[in-house]
Amino acid sequence: MPTVSVILPVYNGEEWIKDCISSITSQSVEDIEIIIVDDNSKDGSVDKIQDMNDSRIKLIRHDTNRGVPGARNTGIESARGDYICFIDQDDRWVEEKLEKQLQVFKDGDDRLGVVYGDVIIMDENTTLKQRLSTESVSESRLDRIKDIFLSNPPITITTMIKKKCFDLHGLLDDSLYGCDDYEFWLRIAGDFTFEYIPEPLAYKREHSKNTSGNINKMTEDRISIANEYINEYPQLRGVYKKRISDIYLIASYSHFIDRNMSESMKNIHRSIVADAYNVISSPARLIRMN
Structure with missing residues (x-):
């Protein structure tokens, strides 16, 4: 059984998908499964994924587009690891992201549910632009809920989440648009603590295809x-x-x-x-x- 399940939703992501997957397969932690959920892409994304020669990759294909939370939920339901991480198709991780987070979980107690960090913004040419820092979440239950309610500290592509959080509190709410992760942090905050690593764990790509959506x-x-x-x-x-x-x-x-x-x-x-x-x-x- 893998220790970590990495969930990667893909929709028309052929331009950067190989770069994204390479940042996962090159992690210093090798005991992982990479669940790629193609959300009914119309471009060459699936071909590029199938070109990646790594036995840890599992490709699941949707026959209709269900959106990012729907694709993430498909991945969660298939996950076998004790911990779950999300990454988006045009982003990257730092090489030791998973190793650093697993160490924090090892040093923490049973209440620890989420470990997260900062991101580096990069452009479509992978030129680094700026560091986007977040903040720590309070230890006490009510203050923790208040912190997340006000500012949503965890940046999702930097998180590692204990699978037990989903086992106890269910999947992401895929009826929500662009804030399903925020609602999930609030949902689990009463039972689980959050630990912040004050350093970049991921690279988020800004490019001309980014949209604000609805x-x-x-x-x-x-x-x-x-x-x-x-x-x-x-x-x-x-x-x-x-x-x-x-x-x-x-x-x-x-x-x-x-x-x-x-x-x-x-x-x-x-x-x-x-x-x-x-x-x-x-x-x-x-x-x-x-």
Whole structure:
């Protein structure tokens, strides 16, 4: 049985998929399985995957497109490892990512559920641009939930997750758009702790094919999650307005990047209505939150 199950969703990712897979197969930890879920690609992704000669690769093909969370769930259901890691088709890992995270789990206690770190942003030519740092999560249960509720510290492509988290709390919610991972962190935070490694563990590629996607759907889903969790944890009510303001700020920034100035201004206004002081103090955090 492999120690780590790596789950890689693919959809029309032929341009960088080999580079991504190479960063997995070259990990210093060899006791892994690589579950690649092709989400009904229309390009040459499958051919490139099949060209990779590594017995640890398992290719699963969807006959319909189910989106990233749906593809990740297929991978989770097939996973045999004690730990699960996610990576996206155009990103890379540092060579010792898995080794460093397994050591943290070895040194931790049974409550430890997620180990994560920072990312380096790179462009489509693999030129390194900047380090995107995150932050640690509090140890105490309620503070831990509050930290994640407010800022979603774990960057998913850097995480290693104990399989038990999924066994106890279920799969990702694939009805959510672009925030299924955030909801999952909140779902498990009551039972599991998070450990931050303050160094880069992955490289995230920015390129011309990156899109903001359905910003309005993502915003609606983030607000729905916020409403759900303040009902479950009334202690979060004191920071609820700030969270809603942040959600609208993220939407405003995303619309701005897409050059949709009308929607960007609408969301700035909504953010001010939710928490005006938060808007004044937040600009430097926009890229991290997004």
